Amino acid sequence: MMRESSVIARATEAGALALETKVPVNDLTRHVEPFLEQLGEVARQVIASGYFVLGPQTKAFESAFANYCGVSEAIGVANGTDALELALRALGVTRGHTVAMVANAGMYGATAAMACGAMPSYVDVEASSATIDPACLERLLKQADPRPAAIIVTHLYGRLADMSHLLKVAQVYGVPVVEDCAQAHGAKGEDGRRAGSYGDVACFSFYPTKNLGALGDGGAVVTSDPVLAGRVRQLRQYGWSGKYRNELAGGRNSRLDEMQAAFLQVMLPQLDGWNARRREIAEAYSRGIVHPCIQVPAVAGEEYAGHLYVVRSADRTGLQAHLASMNVASEVHYPTADTRQEIMVRMGHMPTLPVTENLCDSVLSLPCFPELDDVEVSKVIDACNAWQDYG
Ligand SMILES: *Cc1c(COP(=O)(O)O)cnc(C)c1O
Numbered sequence: 001m002m003r004e005s006s007v008i009a010r011a012t013e014a015g016a017l018a019l020e021t022k023v024p025v026n027d028l029t030r031h032v033e034p035f036l037e038q039l040g041e042v043a044r045q046v047i048a049s050g051y052f053v054l055g056p057q058t059k060a061f062e063s064a065f066a067n068y069c070g071v072s073e074a075i076g077v078a079n080g081t082d083a084l085e086l087a088l089r090a091l092g093v094t095r096g097h098t099v100a101m102v103a104n105a106g107m108y109g110a111t112a113a114m115a116c117g118a119m120p121s122y123v124d125v126e127a128s129s130a131t132i133d134p135a136c137l138e139r140l141l142k143q144a145d146p147r148p149a150a151i152i153v154t155h156l157y158g159r160l161a162d163m164s165h166l167l168k169v170a171q172v173y174g175v176p177v178v179e180d181c182a183q184a185h186g187a188k189g190e191d192g193r194r195a196g197s198y199g200d201v202a203c204f205s206f207y208p209t210k211n212l213g214a215l216g217d218g219g220a221v222v223t224s225d226p227v228l229a230g231r232v233r234q235l236r237q238y239g240w241s242g243k244y245r246n247e248l249a250g251g252r253n254s255r256l257d258e259m260q261a262a263f264l265q266v267m268l269p270q271l272d273g274w275n276a277r278r279r280e281i282a283e284a285y286s287r288g289i290v291h292p293c294i295q296v297p298a299v300a301g302e303e304y305a306g307h308l309y310v311v312r313s314a315d316r317t318g319l320q321a322h323l324a325s326m327n328v329a330s331e332v333h334y335p336t337a338d339t340r341q342e343i344m345v346r347m348g349h350m351p352t353l354p355v356t357e358n359l360c361d362s363v364l365s366l367p368c369f370p371e372l373d374d375v376e377v378s379k380v381i382d383a384c385n386a387w388q389d390y391g
Pocket of ligand 1: 079080081082105106108109154180182183205206207217218219
């Protein structure tokens with residue numbers, strides 16, 4: 001009798017504890033835990049090798065990652081924003097140019113363009129996908145004089161933009177396409193091609209929370225154009241054509257280090273499995289969350305890498321507060337359109353982008369990372385469905 005009741009007491013405690021434990025939006029401790037030994041071993045090897053920057057690990061990772069993306073070249077750089085900047089510079093983007101891009105993707109493209117001395121030229125997004133609207137892009141390319149020097153296409157939340165349509169539009173006007181794949185590592189189109197293999201050049205971030213993350217900063221530019229690849233290789237190292245021979249203007253120091261390249265080689269074989277689990281979670285959410293004031297994204301196939309699972313609600317503030325009260329964390333990606341950011345507004349007139357602005361006010365990212373367990377997934381679904389005081 002004694003024993004039975006103490007078991008019940010303990011079970012109740014565990015239940016209460018489970019309720020109290022917050023479902024986080026991300027948990028990198030869980031993410032790396034199965035690989036602690038392997039990561040430690042490769043770190044030891046790098047340390048013992050005495051080679052720390054742009055060495056054999058970087059070469060090996062570049063080759064593996066190019067192969068994974070289905071392109072001929074990958075160039076490791078310091079982070080995703082540098083990848084965008086160096087890709088733009090390699091395309092010749094410079095002072096006085098404009099770069100077409102969306103305004104709902106966190107300002108990364110604008111930061112890169114402005115680092116080249118160019119200005120963003122903003123295009124609205126499609127309501128269904130939250131990615132660049134091909135019709136709006138076409139309107140801009142038709143009217144803009146001079147025409148943008150490049151187009152950045154962001155595969156937001158890990159969902160491939162409408163590449164076949166966009167590439168056609170870009171081709172008609174002869175404007176090169178830069179894919180921003182920082183949220184879309186491994187996303188695969190219906191034609192079997194991966195994110196990064198569609199544009200003239202593509203950019204990746206390996207920031208730790210990305211689908212393929214390092215244990216620090218990292219990034220890559222990928223392309224099948226040997227001329228662009230050669231330029232990015234020069235630009236990431238002072239514009240050198242060889243040691244101490246500064247040939248190409250606009251050079252920087254932006255290199256991937258050996259430690260991160262070694263870690264990324266441990267992680268890369270896991271990417272498809274991680275993405276599959278992300279999609280499984282997203283699917284469970286899209287089927288399980290049924291609420292009049294929460295709009296869930298359509299269930300997607302491999303064209304969605306599950307980087308972020310983003311719902312929309314007219315009462316986003318209320319939903320976020322309700323979830324927090326149920327110990328479910330959430331975040332907003334992204335709360336402010338580029339066109340409403342202080343540094344952009346200060347620069348002068350910014351266009352009104354109705355779809356973008358509506359999304360910025362309504363999007364909410366729920367926990368979605370590969371190590372989230374089924375109990376947590378159910379908890380998130382139940383918490384959403386239990387939301388009552390919406391308005
Ligand atoms: C994270 C991210 C970047 C920037 O990558 P960093 O490595 O943090 O510089 C660029 N674009 C998008 C869409 C991102 O999500």
